[in-house]
Amino acid sequence: MELAMVCTRVSLLILILSLCSPYKFIQSPMDFGPLNLLPTTTTASSDFGRILFQSPAAVLKPQSSRDISLLLSFLSGSSLNKVTVAARGAGHSIHGQAQALDGIVVEMCSLPAEIDFFKGEGEISYADVSGGVMWIELLEQSLKLGLAPRSWTDYLYLTVGGTLSNAGISGQTFKHGPQISNVLQLEVVTGRGEIVKCSPSKDADLFNAVLGGLGQFGIITRARILLQEAPQKVKWVRAFYDDFSSFIMDQELLVSMPDLVDYVEGFIVLNERSLHSSSIAFPANVDFNPDFGTKNNPKIYYCIEFAIHDYQNKNTNGEQAVQVISSQMNHMVSQLYSVEVSYFDFLNRVRMEEMSLRSIGLWEVHHPWLNMFVPKAGIGDFRDLLMDNISPDNFEGLILIYPLLRDKWDANTSVVLPDSGSSTDHRVMYVVGILRSANPDDGCSHHCLQELLGRHRHIAGTAGARLGAKQYLAYHSTPSGWQEHFGRRWERFAERKARFDPLRILGPGQGIFPRLSNDGDHDAAHGSSAT
Template identity: 45%
Template sequence: MHADVWGGELWIDVLRSTLEYGLAPKSWTDYLYLSVGGTLSNAGISGQAFNHGPQISNVHELDVVTGKGEILTCSEEENSKLFHAVLGGLGQFGIITRARISLEPAPHRVRWIRVLYSSFSSFTRDQEYLISLYGNPPSQKFDYVEGFVIVDEGLINNWRSSFFSPRNPVKISSIGSNGGVLYCLEITKNYYQSTVDTIDQEVEYLLKKLNYIPSSVFTTDLPYVDFLDRVHKAELKLRSKGLWDVPHPWLNLFVPKSRIADFDKGVFKGILGNKTSGPILIYPMNRNKWDQRSSVVTPDEDVFYLVALLRSALDNGEETQTLEYLSNQNRQILRFCDDAGIKVKQYLPHYTTQQEWMDHFGDKWSQFYQKKMEFDPRRILATGQRIFMPSFLASSSPSSGSVAPW
């Protein structure tokens, strides 16, 4: 089952259209008011990625306008080099005008659960256990696994954590957190009208395997569409208060599983202190759900984590929330990873020099460069990323007599 979708279509509109047939895409981003071509040019990730892979792993075919002005259809079988280059290719090789997206029967409702941890090792152990169940029957696994870090009292009851009741707010001090940090596991179980009688039993069975703080289970139940569109609802609330259209110095990192505890100690319990100005997401993914032929770069481990620091620079008189402060803190986090030998990879990457881009792509740089020369030799696409600058290409071209970048 699939849908042919225009590249400029928003995912929310794709969802509305496919639901008319009782179907829905398998893999999502947390926010649906993004274009299909835009997310496929990066990867497209959310809590379903451990099971279905990112959005780029759920595409059968593309129509692409290359940098040479060619309009090509590509897939695994046809123009496969372009197909894999464009998926996660940051718009460097072509513009996606149509995508054939894989679909599945759309669930009717979602059981949405959050549980809290004071131990980071217990938190990550449970997350890694849950994503290891991806091959199990639907009744024996959750459908969505994410998590977030809570480093101050205000964050646990903020927009991202809004189903903790405002009349009964959760306080870190009442739970005995380790070093002032709590970790929240966010999981969902999809169900249909035909499985409504077994959903409670399935959830109870899965929760028994976990080691969260017993008194910290928070549960809600809602339609599938409402869950997928949850961030937009929060956005509307923030817009009404004038708190959305502010600078967002976000930092998204893929962190190897083997070093996630070091990242916790150095960043969550170290650099961030006890104050932040936005959600900090953390959840693991299975690398075997990512096609390594795509242009996306991930850590070279079977399991890696997304850590997303989604902070907002607010002009409320606090030094720790200014754009300059948060941007400097992001650089400090990257320096810490570099000094500690934690081989992170940026998701939605931003670099200012060619050497940084070459370091980012690592072993993939040679192929990335060659595909650029094949599909966009005049370098007219996505120039603002400064990956391929004319002066750099002139000095690194094999015909110039100097050493090529690979």
């Protein structure tokens, strides 16, 4: 055993020397004892955004948490290098957050896809899941037991560790909180290489730091996810609006009914394309043919989407519940549609949209997305700002907008929410997702893409300064931009970084902390000089 460890460390030393050399010697797969480090791959240097492409020097395909621990332990104990490490799940980031220029990318999907269930009788049920497992895999397995996680993302082909490193939100968030509010325990490999099991009662500061921590403090290798009884069917409803105030008021009405409503989202209908693309997964005949006006005088519409779970053993009546709820709403006359689908099909609805886009070559294109958390008091102004900076007639993609409730979020985690301000109803805030696509084959090449990114920077900057909005899945190009993003939370974030990843090895693609060597500046390691 000692000989194997010595061989592994010698091999790692060779790796580090090669990475620090001006010449890159990693040209073929390299066997580092129990570690298998491979040359850079196309997938490791790109992501869903297709905006930044940063090639790592090597890719680690771990078979256990110990593989990751060995790598980080060696890097944190060496003063010869400034090599960084990024954990990559499904690669669904937008701005290279899971990339590591000339560093090492850890492919989390290489971990064994382990899912172990505990089904309590009148007690808590949960699943212990490895960090590289996708949510779709957990759903498929848990449904066999009549169980499912409570909180989801819209798209299920993402890894458990990846979404927990951000927050994980969808239409259930108003009711159950984000995914990070539904975790009982984590196994984490810190930037020091320590394997730690943590929870709200054990090593709670690491637990809270890692949840929403953008991969800065440790790599999530296992998570204990809270489960609930899964419904058999879902009553899926859409209602259309031509007035923004009515749209917002009805969304807030719906999230005030958690005993009746299980899911609430909404989106802006800008043109015929957005109406059609948003209807691909909705298996009902939507007889809505609005007048979108003209290019110079566009007319905008809105759609609320909500769902009611149907538990057959509880004698629920989805149709009756829809009638009770819709009688209190102010949607356009005759523009309410409902359909019953299986729980699995409802949760996996975005997959249908993905397959449609793949079939016409519009999936692997640029995705200059922007996601914002907006205080309730500023949502009307944000809508106006948004409309001032997009062209409804040629917008490609979807704009989501729906309410969240602050008291479903744990302030001890690393997620940054906007201040509530002086709003009379500070409990409500909104998430707005500008999920646009930019296809190079349709003329949106480099210049066009940069123009779209510039518009998004303007929206984010203006909304932040005027409305107190904060980016979700944030991207800032400078450490000072990150300090402004975190605001009064920056000191705690930097202190946690100094404790759990003092050499700043992890998460280089986020651009929050420049990497330090072992003889790096002590004050910088504690976050006081990151500007």
